[in-house]
Amino acid sequence: MMKNCDILLCDLDAFFASVELLDDPSLQGKPVLVGGNPEGRGVVSTCSYEARKFGVRSAMPMKKALALCPEAIVLKGRMSRYKEMSHRVRQLFDRYTPDIEIVSIDEAYLAVKKGRGLDIAEAIHVDVRKELGLPISVGVSVNKLLAKIACDQAKPNNVGNLWPWEIEEKLWPLPARVLPGIGPVTGSKLQSLGINTVRDLALYSKGPLIRLFGSHGEAIYHFAHGIDNRTIETEHEAKSISEETTFPEDIQDREIIYGVLVELAAGVGYRLRSVGITARTITLKLRFKDFRTVTRSITMSECVCQDSDIYRAARDLFDRHCVKPPWRLVGIQASGFEQGTQISLFSSGPEREKENILTATKDNLRKKYGSEVIFPGRRLKKKK
Numbered sequence: 001m002m003k004n005c006d007i008l009l010c011d012l013d014a015f016f017a018s019v020e021l022l023d024d025p026s027l028q029g030k031p032v033l034v035g036g037n038p039e040g041r042g043v044v045s046t047c048s049y050e051a052r053k054f055g056v057r058s059a060m061p062m063k064k065a066l067a068l069c070p071e072a073i074v075l076k077g078r079m080s081r082y083k084e085m086s087h088r089v090r091q092l093f094d095r096y097t098p099d100i101e102i103v104s105i106d107e108a109y110l111a112v113k114k115g116r117g118l119d120i121a122e123a124i125h126v127d128v129r130k131e132l133g134l135p136i137s138v139g140v141s142v143n144k145l146l147a148k149i150a151c152d153q154a155k156p157n158n159v160g161n162l163w164p165w166e167i168e169e170k171l172w173p174l175p176a177r178v179l180p181g182i183g184p185v186t187g188s189k190l191q192s193l194g195i196n197t198v199r200d201l202a203l204y205s206k207g208p209l210i211r212l213f214g215s216h217g218e219a220i221y222h223f224a225h226g227i228d229n230r231t232i233e234t235e236h237e238a239k240s241i242s243e244e245t246t247f248p249e250d251i252q253d254r255e256i257i258y259g260v261l262v263e264l265a266a267g268v269g270y271r272l273r274s275v276g277i278t279a280r281t282i283t284l285k286l287r288f289k290d291f292r293t294v295t296r297s298i299t300m301s302e303c304v305c306q307d308s309d310i311y312r313a314a315r316d317l318f319d320r321h322c323v324k325p326p327w328r329l330v331g332i333q334a335s336g337f338e339q340g341t342q343i344s345l346f347s348s349g350p351e352r353e354k355e356n357i358l359t360a361t362k363d364n365l366r367k368k369y370g371s372e373v374i375f376p377g378r379r380l381k382k383k384k
């Protein structure tokens with residue numbers, strides 16, 4: 001990747017709802033919600049800007065959304081169509097740079113030649129609208145953090161920029177939660193320290209933040225000063241993606257291992273989906289009390305990227321090869337990558353489609369707040 005560059009964050013506006021509006025123009029100007037069943041415990045995956053006027057937000061329970069906006073049109077979503085449009089947007093990005101990091105189905109970072117950022121952002125904004133009929137917002141700056149905030153501030157359907165010399169004037173007055181990594185949990189902890197705005201955080205001492213939040217505290221402190229050293233990670237450079245957990249004590253209970261596997265599978269699945277790839281091989285890593293470590297793999301006939309499929313494969317490997325406790329470490333690795341998404345390979349029944357929508361919603365939340373808001377039910381149960 002080029003060293004000296006401008007960074008763009010391109011984020012499609014209300015993406016699922018926008019695709020529905022595009023395919024059915026009679027929905028234009030109406031509040032549209034894409035997401036789960038209002039009868040059950042469904043949540044809003046995406047809502048049109050029309051619906052947002054009523055206070056509806058993504059990840060809100062569908063029931064509550066309909067209470068706020070009873071005339072909303074609820075659609076269950078068509079993941080394969082969204083993937084197709086996402087792919088076409090991606091192809092359009094390729095015209096401008098090879099340095100692309102796909103964040104999720106509707107969001108990507110692009111690195112372009114220094115000084116060209118704004119022109120390219122304008123061009124992308126126009127092209128996506130004209131050629132694909134979709135609204136997109138683009139933020140331009142020198143790093144991911146500032147590009148992301150510029151984009152959020154520009155939304156909807158606009159191009160924005162935020163440069164390092166504008167931080168005190170433009171970034172500091174904003175609420176601290178605009179910074180990545182400050183979700184509801186960290187946000188309320190900061191509030192109890194009297195930190196409400198980005199300025200409050202920037203002017204707080206770094207030491208106490210590190211003591212309270214660890215390396216996370218240091219990261220958000222730097223973010224408040226506009227500093228972000230994360231690089232653009234172009235896809236498919238990695239040969240495998242893995243996550244593992246070392247236990248502070250020996251684990252005897254296999255239910256605990258299952259719970260951890262759920263979380264590891266969610267982490268691996270999220271990373272696969274965020275770069276738009278699937279894996280054919282799942283490997284389980286297991287370390288015993290005596291530090292003997294075994295790895296066991298399964299190569300499947302279908303490539304996977306869904307949390308539940310990764311979990312099932314890993315759990316299966318565990319059940320067959322766990323021998324006997326205690327265990328010290330467990331890990332999941334995905335490899336044998338293929339381009340594309342699981343949906344195109346499986347015959348997609350309504351259940352699978354529902355899972356895809358739910359996963360996309362979770363991915364959006366994880367992207368927004370980090371993993372702190374995503375607790376698989378299993379872990380919640382174990383914590384009691």
Ligand SMILES: [Mg+2]
Pocket residue numbers: 011012013014015106107
């Ligand atoms: Mg979006």
